Amino acid sequence: MGTVVDLSRPLYEGMPHATTIPEPRLESVRTMHDHGLRCMQLTLPTHCGTHLDAPSHFIQDGGTLDAVAVQSLIGPALCVEVNVPANNAITPHDLRAAGELAPGTALLIRTGWDALYGADGYMHHPYLSAEAAEWIVAAKARLVGIDVVTPELPGHLRPPGYPCPVHMTLLGAGVLILENLDLRPVTGSACNLFVGVLRVSGAALRATARAQGRAIGEVDALIASIARATGFTVATRDTAPFAAGGITVVNPFDQTR
Numbered sequence: 001m002g003t004v005v006d007l008s009r010p011l012y013e014g015m016p017h018a019t020t021i022p023e024p025r026l027e028s029v030r031t032m033h034d035h036g037l038r039c040m041q042l043t044l045p046t047h048c049g050t051h052l053d054a055p056s057h058f059i060q061d062g063g064t065l066d067a068v069a070v071q072s073l074i075g076p077a078l079c080v081e082v083n084v085p086a087n088n089a090i091t092p093h094d095l096r097a098a099g100e101l102a103p104g105t106a107l108l109i110r111t112g113w114d115a116l117y118g119a120d121g122y123m124h125h126p127y128l129s130a131e132a133a134e135w136i137v138a139a140k141a142r143l144v145g146i147d148v149v150t151p152e153l154p155g156h157l158r159p160p161g162y163p164c165p166v167h168m169t170l171l172g173a174g175v176l177i178l179e180n181l182d183l184r185p186v187t188g189s190a191c192n193l194f195v196g197v198l199r200v201s202g203a204a205l206r207a208t209a210r211a212q213g214r215a216i217g218e219v220d221a222l223i224a225s226i227a228r229a230t231g232f233t234v235a236t237r238d239t240a241p242f243a244a245g246g247i248t249v250v251n252p253f254d255q256t257r
């Protein structure tokens with residue numbers, strides 16, 4: 001039986017983020033001691049942590065995240081591994097060698113930099129060449145996800161006026177971009193990807209995947225209906241939540257599982 005795994009990063013003050021956006025702030029505005037309940041207020045750039053780039057991020061008049069069809073956020077994905085050194089470009093050859101991509105698949109690119117999250121080296125990551133972005137568009141990927149802070153040239157290597165060709169090519173063709181994924185749980189495998197985004201123009205999110213290997217239509221239908229009803233969801237992680245012959249709903253915050 002496949003398990004549901006979490007591909008997203010927790011949100012916290014001091015978390016790694018692009019130098020072009022402000023720091024996230026998490027403030028306690030109601031406490032158990034003073035108010036009898038707990039409530040946090042998040043001041044969060046929409047491109048912080050694990051998040052999705054909609055066309056509006058770079059494209060004038062491009063679609064915003066709240067307009068993205070939920071169906072495009074759920075479905076088959078292929079995680080390919082590439083072996084590219086720090087600050088070097090991922091080429092079409094690297095992607096071709098990694099696996100055959102069926103049209104409509106979400107392409108998840110694992111560079112291995114997810115293991116460096118929080119370390120200095122995380123910002124010295126491999127990136128997509130402009131040609132690789134064009135290859136992804138031509139391959140008709142539904143979306144592309146990567147385990148680095150941006151698929152673009154690392155910030156410290158960019159000349160003034162750098163035009164961000166990867167974002168322009170992908171978002172210009174309507175290919176959504178998932179950034180800051182933790183792809184370790186799905187390395188080199190096919191899976192079903194579920195991306196739960198807030199229903200705003202752009203936002204951090206929860207990304208989960210389920211390994212393929214058994215009929216999962218029922219589970220997918222449940223997840224899709226939750227997403228439709230709420231615009232956002234959480235998922236269990238790395239457990240065996242689905243009893244044989246049916247679905248067992250589990251407490252997603254039960255840390256004992």
Ligand SMILES: [Zn+2]
Nearest residue numbers: 047052053179
């Ligand atoms: Zn972004």
